[in-house]
Amino acid sequence: MADKRAKNVLNRRAFLKTTGAAGAVVGGAGVSMFGLAAGKDPNSYTGLESSQGSAQNFNRERFAVDQPHYVRDQVSQPDRIDARTEVVFSRFYKLLQIWKQGTTTLADLPEPMQSYYRTHTTEFEADLHYVTKLYPLLRKDHKRYGDSLTLAGAWSDAMSSVWPKWDSDPPEVADFPKVDQHGELQAPLKMKHPTKTSKLIKKVAHQMGSTLVGITKLNPDWVYRYPMKRSGFPQNEPIEVPAHWQYAIVVGLPMSWDPFLANPNYGTSFDAYSRSRVLAFRLAAFIKKLGYAARPHVPGTDYDLVVPPIVIDAGLGEQGRHSIVVTPELGSNFRPAVVTTNLPLAPDKPIEFGVQNFCKSCKICAENCPSGAISTGDKVVSRGYRRYQLDISKCHNFWGSNLGPVGCRLCVTSCPYSRKSNWLHRTALTLSSNDPTGMVDPALTWLQKRFFEGPEASKYYMPSLGGENASYREPPWWLVAEDFIDFKG
Numbered sequence: 001m002a003d004k005r006a007k008n009v010l011n012r013r014a015f016l017k018t019t020g021a022a023g024a025v026v027g028g029a030g031v032s033m034f035g036l037a038a039g040k041d042p043n044s045y046t047g048l049e050s051s052q053g054s055a056q057n058f059n060r061e062r063f064a065v066d067q068p069h070y071v072r073d074q075v076s077q078p079d080r081i082d083a084r085t086e087v088v089f090s091r092f093y094k095l096l097q098i099w100k101q102g103t104t105t106l107a108d109l110p111e112p113m114q115s116y117y118r119t120h121t122t123e124f125e126a127d128l129h130y131v132t133k134l135y136p137l138l139r140k141d142h143k144r145y146g147d148s149l150t151l152a153g154a155w156s157d158a159m160s161s162v163w164p165k166w167d168s169d170p171p172e173v174a175d176f177p178k179v180d181q182h183g184e185l186q187a188p189l190k191m192k193h194p195t196k197t198s199k200l201i202k203k204v205a206h207q208m209g210s211t212l213v214g215i216t217k218l219n220p221d222w223v224y225r226y227p228m229k230r231s232g233f234p235q236n237e238p239i240e241v242p243a244h245w246q247y248a249i250v251v252g253l254p255m256s257w258d259p260f261l262a263n264p265n266y267g268t269s270f271d272a273y274s275r276s277r278v279l280a281f282r283l284a285a286f287i288k289k290l291g292y293a294a295r296p297h298v299p300g301t302d303y304d305l306v307v308p309p310i311v312i313d314a315g316l317g318e319q320g321r322h323s324i325v326v327t328p329e330l331g332s333n334f335r336p337a338v339v340t341t342n343l344p345l346a347p348d349k350p351i352e353f354g355v356q357n358f359c360k361s362c363k364i365c366a367e368n369c370p371s372g373a374i375s376t377g378d379k380v381v382s383r384g385y386r387r388y389q390l391d392i393s394k395c396h397n398f399w400g401s402n403l404g405p406v407g408c409r410l411c412v413t414s415c416p417y418s419r420k421s422n423w424l425h426r427t428a429l430t431l432s433s434n435d436p437t438g439m440v441d442p443a444l445t446w447l448q449k450r451f452f453e454g455p456e457a458s459k460y461y462m463p464s465l466g467g468e469n470a471s472y473r474e475p476p477w478w479l480v481a482e483d484f485i486d487f488k489g
Contacts, residue, residue: 069356147482262475
């Protein structure tokens with residue numbers, strides 16, 4: 001892999017000769033300010049234009065590697081996720097309902113939550129803290145301070161209003177196309193070649209609105225060990241990975257850039273979630289018309305599998321320190337959905353374009369994380385693979401500690417890769433991904449901290465917890481509620 005990586009970059013002398021002047025220019029404060037202004041140009045809002053695929057403009061073939069950057073641990077075994085308990089959203093909402101009934105005793109919890117919490121006491125303490133402490137404070141502060149976020153809440157609700165319904169049949173039934181009311185299956189059409197089929201699927205997905213599209217064979221390690229909900233699987237039985245889940249098609253797009261930059265209070269994950277869901281359902285319907293099985297796995301809680309490593313396998317990006325996949329075109333601002341299928345396809349290769357080295361020294365996401373959920377240390381072995389580990393409970397608890405639409409997204413917003421497609425961002429990406437000297441990444445990180453500094457992390461908390469309900473950047477003018485609504489009248 002090292003030899004192949006070396007072929008992908010310029011040699012040291014050529015790099016210094018061709019980029020020395022550019023590096024000096026990029027290092028200037030004046031150019032940084034020009035870059036900030038250029039980023040406000042609507043033409044740079046990557047992923048939100050009708051580009052029909054032209055936004056996926058990074059040359060991935062040059063950075064393709066035979067194996068993804070995450071490393072299988074030789075001692076431990078991969079361990080699939082039990083979505084009933086290990087996905088924080090599943091267990092939290094169950095715990096919240098139980099607390100509303102007047103009990104928080106561990107012995108009163110149903111299985112498998114009781115067994116999980118007995119072996120994960122820190123998660124139980126964190127979840128209980130959210131339910132019994134943060135949730136009441138959140139409701140109180142919403143009543144006192146929430147008026148200013150009225151439009152942000154309305155925006156988030158509007159973006160979550162398109163939510164396709166699930167077929168409750170098991171995948172062996174629901175995933176396959178039917179041709180009549182008796183459930184007769186359609187015979188698959190004979191496709192000429194997997195490479196041509198992949199080209200077709202990518203074009204169709206881009207036409208449907210996907211900014212990025214990638215294809216991979218599905219690694220069964222990424223399928224949940226137990227299902228989450230509403231998926232057609234028996235809820236308390238281990239998932240047997242369906243034989244027709246052979247390939248995974250990754251689609252998706254960014255959250256709207258202006259609200260996104262004003263996280264955690266004005267952005268909303270539902271913005272991109274809803275559109276990713278719709279295009280995944282549309283792509284699955286297209287594949288079924290060809291006579292093949294297709295199943296959408298869509299955000300936010302209707303996945304049957306772990307998505308980030310699938311995005312990596314499909315060649316769209318690398319996983320960063322914050323555990324989110326960083327793509328060349330959109331940075332961390334990419335909300336994916338996955339379609340599993342038995343349609344014969346030609347898989348893409350994973351890529352390495354410099355994220356692993358950048359994240360070693362950057363740590364901006366960790367510094368901006370109010371909860372301390374993002375580690376500043378090295379990678380650890382988790383479920384049989386070496387990667388950066390996010391403290392999910394700490395992350396989730398901050399969700400109950402600020403007043404904006406549900407979630408946070410500060411790590412996505414503050415990530416230096418998450419910038420609109422202006423000339424400065426493209427120049428920085430080119431320099432970083434082609435740098436054999438190790439000098440560019442620290443310089444870019446310094447620029448980010450020096451000229452685009454955000455609030456102190458503690459100020460993101462709601463007032464009841466000593467914060468100022470701060471946002472990373474100023475909200476877009478159309479979400480400043482006080483300019484449009486008379487709250488005193």
